[in-house]
Amino acid sequence: MVAGPAFQGIRRDRPSGKTGGCLRELQSHVDERSDQSRKTGVPAQIINGAALTLMTDDVALLGAYAFMKSVVADHATPKDERFFSLEVREQFRRTLAIPPNVRMWIAAYQGEHRFGGRFHNAILTPNEPSVLDGIEYYAFTYVVGHLVLQTHAVRWRDGRSAFAPVPKPDPYWDPAVIQFWPCSEPVSWPPKKYIGDDTLEALMNRFSLPISVPAF
Numbered sequence: 001m002v003a004g005p006a007f008q009g010i011r012r013d014r015p016s017g018k019t020g021g022c023l024r025e026l027q028s029h030v031d032e033r034s035d036q037s038r039k040t041g042v043p044a045q046i047i048n049g050a051a052l053t054l055m056t057d058d059v060a061l062l063g064a065y066a067f068m069k070s071v072v073a074d075h076a077t078p079k080d081e082r083f084f085s086l087e088v089r090e091q092f093r094r095t096l097a098i099p100p101n102v103r104m105w106i107a108a109y110q111g112e113h114r115f116g117g118r119f120h121n122a123i124l125t126p127n128e129p130s131v132l133d134g135i136e137y138y139a140f141t142y143v144v145g146h147l148v149l150q151t152h153a154v155r156w157r158d159g160r161s162a163f164a165p166v167p168k169p170d171p172y173w174d175p176a177v178i179q180f181w182p183c184s185e186p187v188s189w190p191p192k193k194y195i196g197d198d199t200l201e202a203l204m205n206r207f208s209l210p211i212s213v214p215a216f
Contacts, residue, residue, distance in 0.1 A: 046189060047145030049108070054180070054187045062149075063181040064096045066104050070140040070151040073121045083123055083138040083153065101155060101164065104181035107148035108190035111197035117144040120204040135164060139207045148195055150177070152207060167207055177203070 045052055054062060071092065074083050082089075084099075091097055121140040126132045140151040154164045169177075176193035195203055 046147045049146035049190070052189060054189065056184065056186065059180050059183055059187055062106070063098055063104055064092075066142070066149040066151055066181070067092065067098050067102060069119070069142045069149065070102075070121070070138070070153075073119055073140055073142075074138065077121060083136065083155070098181065099153070101166075102151060102153045102181065103166065103179060104152070105150040105177045105179050106187065106189060107150070107177045107203070108194050109143055109146050109148045109196075109200070110194045111200060117142075119143065122208065124208060132165070134158060134160075137167070137207060139204075141204045143200070146190070148177075148203070150203070169206060173203070173206060 071084050071089055075089075088099055092099075119140065119142045121138070124137040124139060126135070134157050136155055136157055138151070138153040138155075142149045142151075152166070154166055156164060176191050176195055176199075178187055178189070178191050180187045
């Protein structure tokens with residue numbers, strides 16, 4: 001591992017709200033598939049803070065939900081280009097297939113926003129010349145009730161298919177944040193530690209700080 005640069009980019013932080021008309025079909029599709037495949041009230045249990053274990057089918061469903069929220073936030077943020085391409089969005093709409101360059105985490109929240117919602121997203125690029133020139137990272141954090149979901153994705157701006165290194169999060173977060181995607185094992189929730197109002201902002205920005213990236 002080598003120390004990487006700090007990252008900077010376009011950010012949007014605001015209360016969560018209704019999706020635009022052009023994205024309602026995507027959310028309805030995910031909701032419909034969720035109703036068909038889920039026989040328990042898993043999301044409601046998590047939002048209300050109940051301890052539970054997510055089996056692999058539940059993890060896949062949660063991944064689809066988290067990625068859908070990420071795509072909606074990406075589309076809702078004013079900028080010249082969407083991070084997730086039309087091809088990726090259409091494939092997800094049809095199949096709920098999550099791209100291979102996506103990782104997701106789950107955490108538990110205790111704070112003033114637990115009775116509402118909040119999201120924060122950013123497209124991050126290196127702020128100084130490095131071997132990572134041309135790379136972009138997308139970071140998205142979604143908070144609703146006691147549930148925290150965080151998505152991180154990577155791409156090359158020029159569309160190349162070459163290997164793209166993914167940042168290694170600081171181990172400081174390990175007791176409070178569980179990576180659930182990609183994952184082939186059940187996930188127990190909540191973690192040992194909760195995210196509070198004093199740490200929520202730091203969690204949202206944890207991929208903007210100088211971080212480690214694999215040598216390549």
